[in-house]
Structure formats: C-alpha cells, structure tokens
Amino acid sequence: GESVGLHLPTLSVQEGDNSIINCAYSNSASDYFIWYKQESGKGPQFIIDIRSNMDKRQGQRVTVLLNKTVKHLSLQIAATQPGDSAVYFCACPHNKLIFGAGTRLAVHP
Amino acid sequence: DVKVTQSSRYLVKRTGEKVFLECVQDMDHENMFWYRQDPGLGLRLIYFSYDVKMKEKGDIPEGYSVSREKKERFSLILESASTNQTSMYLCASTYSGTVSYEQYFGPGTRLTVT
Known part of the structure; x- marks a missing residue:
C-alpha cells in the first residue's frame, strides 16, 4: 500500500549548523x-x-528538494536554531493526506 | 488567523465509558478531519467530513464514530473507550476541495483510558 516514511527517527544538530531531514514516498502518482x-x-x-x-x-531558512526519480524529498533548514527543535513530518495527499512517522530534530547549543 | 480549537487538552476516562472529543474551527472550512497520533506511527486518519452531515471513514475508524451537525463543529465519539485508544487526538480543517492540502490543526487532546 501507500506509505510515506522518514529515514531517521531522531536528528541531533549543533546550533548554527544546517539540518537535513529526509522522506521517502511510495506512490509515484x-x-x-x-x-x-x-x-x-x-x-x-x-x-x-x-x-x-x-x-x-525555498522559503525563509528552509528549502525542500524533490527527487521524483527515487521518490525522495528532503527538508533543509539553514542555520538551525533552538526554536527549530520539533518533530517534522512530510505529508502527501492522495485522496487524503498521508503522513510520515516524523523525525525529531534536537538542536544543541 | 485560522483557529482550530479542541475541547480538552488532557482527558482521563475509564474503560467502557463513552467519550466525546469536540473540535471547532472559525474559518468556515468545509473539510474537517480527526487523527490519532502515536509514537512511531505518525498521524493516522480516523474519520473526515467534507460537509455538514457528511462523513467518510479514514484508515482506522473501528471503535470510533463522528458527528458533523454544524459546519464549524466536528465531534469524535468513542462509543466504549478501551485502553488501546489511549492516544493523542488531533483535529484539522481545510478549505473546500476534493483533496486535503494544507491542513490547520488544533492543539490536540491527550486521552488516557484506564
């Protein structure tokens, strides 16, 4: 069936570093x-x-990249700040919105 | 700003009780959704509604029912609460359309069934 998944459940980064959160999806449509x-x-x-x-x-400090060939997308956060600490989900609508399990981003000073 | 509110942030109920979770949105959205969120499983859709008095089953509707008597209000009902329904429940709404895109979420209700 359809699925949307994330590669890592937890990502730890230093404040000021860039963060990359990955997501894979199964439905090529x-x-x-x-x-x-x-x-x-x-x-x-x-x-x-x-x-x-x-x-x-691109948005403000965030960039999303989509690679349809390998059905992969990523979220890049530039100059990660403590306020970026959260769980990040990718979601993909196909009749209804399908969410991935989430990646927890922990930002350390 | 879109505001989606849920009646309770925390709720503790006993096994077998009937539980009502209320959700209200103030932006005249046609579409409303109920999810449950469990660690490692992400958000799973329970029920959704595209209009008043309309409802559609999501991925995990068993043990739940819903009510949409007014456009702004979407209620989730646990007919007979069980311990495996202990979870975080999230309500969401979105503008009309055939597919849910950007959803606006409420703060969630953490339900514990003992």
Whole structure:
C-alpha cells in the first residue's frame, strides 16, 4: 500500500549548523508534498510545500528538494536554531493526506 | 488567523465509558478531519467530513464514530473507550476541495483510558 516514511527517527544538530531531514514516498502518482513542524504540546503547523513540477522550493531558512526519480524529498533548514527543535513530518495527499512517522530534530547549543 | 480549537487538552476516562472529543474551527472550512497520533506511527486518519452531515471513514475508524451537525463543529465519539485508544487526538480543517492540502490543526487532546 501507500506509505510515506522518514529515514531517521531522531536528528541531533549543533546550533548554527544546517539540518537535513529526509522522506521517502511510495506512490509515484503523488504530485504534491507538504512539510509540517510539530512543537511539543502543539498540533502540526505547515512549513512549506512543493508540487511535482518543481524539484526545489525555498522559503525563509528552509528549502525542500524533490527527487521524483527515487521518490525522495528532503527538508533543509539553514542555520538551525533552538526554536527549530520539533518533530517534522512530510505529508502527501492522495485522496487524503498521508503522513510520515516524523523525525525529531534536537538542536544543541 | 485560522483557529482550530479542541475541547480538552488532557482527558482521563475509564474503560467502557463513552467519550466525546469536540473540535471547532472559525474559518468556515468545509473539510474537517480527526487523527490519532502515536509514537512511531505518525498521524493516522480516523474519520473526515467534507460537509455538514457528511462523513467518510479514514484508515482506522473501528471503535470510533463522528458527528458533523454544524459546519464549524466536528465531534469524535468513542462509543466504549478501551485502553488501546489511549492516544493523542488531533483535529484539522481545510478549505473546500476534493483533496486535503494544507491542513490547520488544533492543539490536540491527550486521552488516557484506564
């Protein structure tokens, strides 16, 4: 069946370093992807999205890369800050939104 | 700003009790969703609704039912709570359309069934 997964459950980085969170998906018909951030005690919040006709999209300090050939997308966070500590989900709509299990990003001073 | 609110942040119920989780959104969204979130499993869709009085089963509807009597309110009902329904429950809403894209989430209700 369909799945959206993340390569690592936890990622630890030093403050100021760049972070890369990866996600794989199984449905090659997927044409739209979303990254969410979930801070402790809160619901997920939209960060950035990308459509399949793009391979890169940039936001403020975040960049999402999409590789349709290997069905992989990544979220890059530049100059990671303590406030970036959260669980990050990729999600892929196909009739309904399918979420990955999440990667916990821990930022150390 | 879109606001999605859930009636309780924390709830403790006994096995066999009937449990109501309420969700209200203030942006006139047609679509509303209920998920449960468990460690290592991510968000799993329980039920969703595209309009008042309409409901659709998600991936794990067993043991749950829903009610959408008003556009802004979507209720999740646990008919007879069991310990395996201990979880974080998240409500979400989104603008009308056939597919849920950017969803706006509530803060979640952490339910413990003892």
